[in-house]
Every structure is written in structure tokens, then in C-alpha cells.
Amino acid sequence: MKEANKLKVFMIIFFSAMGGMLYGYDIGIIGGALPFIKSELGMTAAQESFLGGSVLFGGAFAILIGGILADIFGRKNMITASGLIFTISVFMIYFAESYDFLLFSRLVQGVAVGFISITVPLYLTESVPSMIRGLAVTCFQLFLTAGILISVAVSLLFISNDPVTGLETGDWRNMFLTALIPGLFVFIGGFLLIKSPRWLIMKNREQEAEKILSETIGVDAAKQQMQEVKALIEKTKNEGSLLSSLTKRHYLMPMLIVFSVAILAQMTGINSILQYAPTMLKETGLGSVYAAVVGGVAITGLNFVTTIIAVVIADKIERKFVITFGTLMVSIVLLTLAILMYAMPDTSAKGMVLLIGFILYIFFFAIGPGAYIWVIMSELLPTNIRSKGLAVALFLNSMASAILASSVMPVTQHFNGNYGVILGICGVCTLVYSFIAFKFVPKTNGRTLEEIEQGFIK
Template sequence: MDMNTPLTTNKMAKDSAKRMTFLIGFSAAMAGLLFGLDIGVIAGALPFITIEFELTTQLQEWVVSSMMLGAAFGALSNGWLSFYLGRKYSLLAGALFFIISCFGSALAANVEILLVWRVILGFAVGIASYTAPLYLSEMAPENIRGKMIAAYQLLVTIGILVAFLSDTYFSYTGDWRMMLGIISVPAIILFIVVIFLPNSPRWLASKGRLNETQKVLASIRSDPQKIQQEFNDIKDSLQEKQQGWTLFKANKNVRRTVYLGMALQAMQQFTGMNIIMYYAPKIFSLAGFESTQQQMVATIIVGLTFVLATFIAIFTVDKLGRKPILKVGFGIMALGTLILGVCLQLIENGNPSSITSYAAVGMAIMCIGGYAMSAAPVVWILCSEIQPLKSRDFGVTCSTATNWISNMIIGATFLTLLSHIGVAQTFWLYTGMNVLFIFIVIFFVPETKNISLERIEKNLMLGKKLRHIGDVD
């Protein structure tokens, strides 16, 4: 067959688009892996850091939460960086900060220096958590957009699991420096891969670079008719003259969706699930598992659950939708934290038993499963979908910064809550939060499956209620 026939040309275009989509997905996956590694690694490293630097409870909380402080600054700064330099170069900057801060943390001579490097590491995490979902939402076809962003979250969970496994391996020698330093390897890989990525077509269009927009669309889509339609939709969304903070101040519809994104990210954190990640050994010691090896094995089981449950989101988020998954997930977390609190209360009251201890671990695992299949991936999906193009950088900046500020709050207060209001009461507080979140999802969160970003934006600007901005009609 002649190599220039339409059939052959079409096949070549499809193959090229698949390769580029794979590369985009791989780079986002590496960003997610790094995100997860840095969340999970501190759980195993903290006990050994505490011994070496003789940390107080407050300093332990700061070692955990300092990364979230840096992540909040990273997310805020990346709004500017992503707006002016684009998603690609934001990811490059994030990868570079990852590499530098991993080495710095591993070589820290005292807790003060470690805290500085943890803040810088958080800065890199903030950039990655902001840019990767946003980049995917702007590059992925609408019918698999949710699946691709959920796959990014899957790599976050795999990163957490790998960190737990790595921590367990190095726990036998207590080498917390290797726990922190080995994360530089995937950071180097991310830096190399991102060099070969294209810029987001929507970012290019927002800068008036329409010829480049068409070229990028042609490299990631294979159907000429769909390429032209998507290009036209992107141009139409550029008609709004204001943007960013100016548009936020001037347009109440934009304010509504920015506030919704911030609320969703706060909800994700105040489920309390990241507490189980950061303080897993501590929680399992409260449940009656005394040895470091027992605590680390239980922690690995939690990480494995996180990975496996994320597959539920990947295979259902574009079929069942975002809202049903969120409602089920918050319900599971509410029930899990309720029973976990009861188990820990029984143990604290002097009624320990192997059944109660294993039930506590089971409830922690159930909580993580509910989180992994719902709020962990779906909140990032929604926050990258609901913001209009002209205020997307600003909106995602606000929501991502809210995530990390909320994350910092729960990381810096958990041990204090345990000592002031009690172990069981702390988890029951999270139970009440999760019940509240179910009602917020019902009355305010839209269903966005299989809807183009431009259609969501149009519905928003028409003044539809937030829960209806994903409607087709």
C-alpha cells in the first residue's frame, strides 16, 4: 500500500498521538510518584529522626507539617509561574527543587536545617500537585480526562506505598537519611522526561499563540474534525477580556467556582485520612502494636490498600461519575473513623484485646480505602475541571494552596488533639466532618463526567447553580 494513502496517514497520526499521550501521562505519573513518596516517607523516618535529634512532640509535628507549609507557598507561587511560563516549565522547576531538597534533607546536620529543606521540598510538592492535574486536564480528551487524573492519583498512592516499603527496609538499620535521599532518583527521571513534553494548547492560546495551539492539538489528537472543534472551543473561551484576580473580583460566577474549589480541597484534608499516612506507626502503637516491625507492616498494608482502592476510582470515575463516588467515599470514612475511635477508646480504658487491636487496624484500612476511591483522586479532578480558562491559574492556585494549608493544620495539630481531647474524640471529630461533607456534595458539587471544559465554563458563566454546571442541557 502506498505510504501516502489517507488510511496510512490516519494510522500514523493515531500512533503519534498515542505516543505523545503516553509521554504526557508518564510525566504526570512521575510527578504523582514523587508527591506520594514525599507524603509517605516521613511516617517511617520520623521515629529515627526523633531519636537522633531528641525531638519534642511539637518539633515532631513541625517536621511533618513543614513540608505542607512549603507546599502552600509552592502552590501560591506556581500560580504566577504557570501563568507566565506555562505548565511544562513549571514541572521542570518542580523537578529541580525535588532533586536539590532530597539531597539537602538527607544531609541535614540538625533539626533546624532539616526543617528548612523540608519547606523547600514542600515547595516542590506544591508545584507538582498544582501543575500535574492541571496539565492533564488541559491535554486529555474529555472522555478519559477523569481516568487520566485518577491514574495520576494512583501514582501518588504507589509513591506512598513505595515509601513505606523503603522505610521498612531501612528501618532495620535506622538509616533515615537514605529514606529521604533515595527520592532524588525519580526526581531526576521526571526532569529528563518533561524536557520532551509540549506546552498545554490552552495555555498557548491564552498567550495568543494560536498557531502553536493548533500544532500541539494535532500532536495529541488524531481526528482533524475534533481538532478543529476543540480549537474553536478554546478560542471561544478566550472572549472574556478579564482574567485571574481581576476576573475573580468582577465576576460572581468565577468567585463561586473558586470558593467551591477551595472548599473541596479543605474537605479532602479534613477527612483526616492523611493523618493515618503521616502518623501511621503512632496510630498502630495506640492500637496495641508495640514493635517497630509490627507498626511498619501495618503501615505497608495501609499503603497497599491505598493503591488498590485507587483502581476503583480509575475504572468508575468516567462511568459512574464524580458525585456518587464522593458520597460513598465520605460515608465509608465516616463509619471507619467512628468505629476506629470506639476501638481506641476501649484500648485506652484498659480493655485491650487482639480482636480490638486488629479491628482498629481494619478500620484504618477501611478509611484509607474509602479515601483512595473517592476524595483523594476526585477532588483533584473536579478542581482542574471547574475553573474557567481565563481564571484557571488563579482558581487552581487558590484551591491547591487551601489543600496544603489544611494539610499543614491537621499535620501540626494531630498529636496535640490526642493529648487535649483524647484519642477516640479526635477520630470522632473527623467522623462529624465526613458526615457534613456528604451533604455538601449533594447540594453544591457538580457532575462533570464526559463534559468538555468549555461546556462547564459556559454553564458557569450563564449563572447556573454550581451543582448544575456539568449539565449537558
């Protein structure tokens, strides 16, 4: 790849993957803010859980229409719009004076995150050379984990002890205000992105597409890939809607795999654990909110570092193996924690065991399913239904995450404050995920999207 091409590809990866940082910041910031929002607004356990899950419900709604909008307006324009919506939502949260308006503001923020979660992986999958596609899409996950880490660490700056009462206080409004930085970065950076060449071909703008492909993969490779994409689109353009595609085996199999993985990826409990880690650690005996948030920083820091490893090996070790192994180890950790949460008394030792368990959980999750969920969902779906199929997959992903996140506190309260049931449910679901990855997910490393699709047609 020529130096000019390398710079162009770097710009594509960096500015679009910044959407991952925005997504991660949104997930992480609620963990440090939630205890102080609860204190100020007097929320019930159900309200607390729903506030945590609200951004995911908003994301699910956005994902329903995000694929259609990405097809109409283009991937680049949707990334830019997401940054603008997110920025507006930050101001809404900052000025919220009631639980209802705060909940609505988080839903709006979820809309921005939903658009990001469907558009960026789609854009990266369609815009970078196949030999680094795994690297590019896992960069989205890397930036996502960086956003979580930074937001949790930043929240520590706004936690202090009241000099009069000695009680912990936290400025949750300014915690959220810091989210302006990634929001504006995505909004401004979106203007610097190129258009997706595959989207341009679908819109019959072939000259623009060939020019962009020539700049990223070279003239000769661009001509060959143009022919492959056009031939595949021509072959599949009369095959009907997403619903009618369920009757065609070469569409049905990848859709079933992707939809199953989308649901089970969230049933590992990753978003719930990252959002509620400080609360869970504090309530199991780790101490103050500050100490619990420090524990959260340790967890998210490991998440970030391990994701770097996953990015490095993305196109070197077969993704199918890494996902299968990672999910198997995550299920073992979760099921062990579930048993220990019931067996141990409520002491500081229990809080430390939970922290150590979360660290092991994060390590295996980040190096396996965490880094590659976006790659698998984007790679396996056929070109003709990729945006719509990805929209359905991410809708299922967000709904699973939202329902789980909204259930954590009520379920835990029902079982006398014990998190063992939730962890056990997540452990069983992750075991099923491991089986599906082993049995049905195909090998994709180094193959073009067209080659992967042809594998299902044969």
C-alpha cells in the first residue's frame, strides 16, 4: 500500500472509530454519576435501572431506522449527524431538573449512540482494504473501550468529601458535560471522511466509487473490486426484501448466525457490568463510592489494554477461534462468580472477589467476543441486505442489553441484594454463545466480503 493510500486509510479508520469513543463514553459515564443522581433525585431501584438502560432503549429505536437512513443519506452523513445529536443531548442532561427530563435526555443520547453503533462498523467494513478490515473494525471497539476508561477516570475528578458533613458528594452534571469533547470530535471529524465506495456503487455513482477505491487499495485492485461488487449486486438485486431473504438459505444462515450472536453478545452482561460495576462493588462490600469507582477504573483500564492486544492479533489469528475460546472462558468466570456470590457472606472480601472476577471476565471478554462482535456482524451479512440486516442485528443487540440493564437492580433487590442470579443467567447465555461460535461461525480472516458471501451460496 502506498504512503498516500496509508494516510487515506488511517484517516478513515481514525475519524470513524472516534464514534466508538463517543459510544464508550456514554456507557462509562453513568457508572460514576448514578450514585449521586440517585441521591439527588431519590430514585427507586426500578428507576435507577431504567435510567441505566434508557440509553440502550433509545439506541434500539435509532437502530430500527438507522440502516434505512444510512442507505438513503450515506454512512458518512449519518456519522456526522450522530455527533450533532449526541452534543445536543449532553446539554439536555446538564440542565435536567427532574427524573423524567433526565430520562428523556438519556433516550436522545441513546439515539445518537444507536446511529453510531450501526453506521461506523458498516462504514469501516465497506471502506477499508480486506487485509486490514479486522484491524479497522476492532479499532472501533478499541476506541469504545478507551471512551469507557476515560469517562470512568474523569468521573473521579468530580467526587469529593463534603468538608462539613464528611459525606461523599459528586457533581454528576459536570461529569456528563465532559462528554461534549467526543461528541464534537465526531461531529467535526465526520466532515473529513470519504464516502463508502460500496454505498456509491449501490447509488450508481461508479466513477466516484472507483476514484475512492483507487486511493485506498490501488488502481488495479480497484477495477477488480468494482467488478466483483457490481456483479454481486446485480446477482442479488432482485432477491427481494430482508423478510423474503429468510426463504433463501444463503441469506438465512448468515442472518441466523448474526442475529444469535447479536443477542448473546449482550447477554454476556458486558454493558450492565460496565455501567453498574461501581454500584455492585460498593454494595458487595468494597467500601465508598470513590473506592468502587477506582475499582471500575481498574476494570475499564484492563478492558482497554486487552482490546489493544485484540486489535494487534485481529488479522493474524483466526477470529472464529478467538471468539469461541473467549466466550468459553467468560462463561466459566461468570458461573464461578454466581456460585461465590451465594456462598460468601457480605464482607469486604466478597467485594474483592467480585472485583477480581470482573477483571478476569473483562480480560477474556475483551480479547475474544468484545473485539470481534462488530467484525462478525458486518462480515457475515450479504452486501444486498447488509445495512438492513445489521440494523436488525443491532436492534436485537440493544434490546437485549436494555432489558438486561433495566432488570439488574429489580432482580437483585428481589433476591435480597445478591447479584448471583444475574451473573448466573449471563454465564449460561455466554456458554450458548461459545457453542454457536464453535459450530456455526465461519472462518473469515483475509477473505473479501464477496468471498465470504459466496461461501454461503455454495
